[in-house]
């Protein structure tokens with residue numbers, strides 16, 4: 346199998362401004378994120394500044410500009426989940442995995458606080474690598490995370 350490179354990917358697109366976003370989405374999907382080196386290559390190919398490429402990438406949540414951890418844990422910290430103890434769930438994850446929310450110090454796990462997912466009646470809500478868990482408690486949390494250790 347031929348290994349995809351960023352050059353292979355961007356050559357699939359005509360060097361026109363309208364193709365910057367689709368190219369970024371594809372690079373992020375293939376490599377998991379868009380690196381600084383990718384931004385430089387794209388800027389040269391599309392004939393725009395690096396800041397224009399980075400600005401476009403940063404605007405969309407689905408395009409990552411940092412290497413992603415193996416396991417991404419996201420916990421809602423909006424009003425209804427907070428009322429249902431989401432902050433104690435965040436603390437429990439921090440203690441259990443020895444990580445801090447927002448820090449990427451651990452290469453395996455990253456914990457993020459996120460805004461409402463629209464599942465407010467079933468909070469606190471936690472997402473692990475895209476899989477949603479509702480009504481999370483301290484005891485159910487250990488079972489959920491145990492599957493990712």
Ligand code: FES
Nearest residue numbers: 421426461462465
């Ligand atoms: S407040 Fe957490 S899902 Fe809405």
